[in-house]
Amino acid sequence: MSVFAFDRDWTVDVNPHPHHEAVPLEWVHSLAHETTHAVYAIGNQQLVDEAAIPGVVDIVGRHPDDWDRWLGARTPDGRFEQFPERRERLSLIADLHPDATEYVVVDDLDLGDVDGWTHYHAWEFVPAVERGDLHVNI
DSSP states (O other): OEEEEEOOTTTBTTSOOTTSOOBOHHHHHHHHHSSSOEEEEOSOTHHHHHHTOOOHHHHHHTSGGGHHHHHOOBOTTSOBSOOOOHHHHHHHHHHHOTTOSEEEEEOSSOOTTSTTEEEEOHHHHHHHHHHTSSOOOO
């Protein structure tokens, strides 16, 4: 099983980069619901609803002892006081899947320095999937 973490803005086609190819939302949804891969939203949390995938609150919720550390209390508008940084989100996800065969993050931010994760920009991910470099079965 592979683990995928997707940003939304400038990465998925619901809000694509103005000059680059984006990942089709249908691919994210298919990876999550038609394969055995684990798929998460790590950026804009609208992707949670759009692709019906777990997001940051779900990730932290699976680490219940650290809830306050990562999210803090709720503000009067129902939001959380804070969120883990993007690289911390990837670490929390990896902790949930220690036996994964690979960890792939697709984000417009360069996260290539995160140990254990392979980073793609959307405009690199789509051609890699189409060439068969990544075996995602979508």
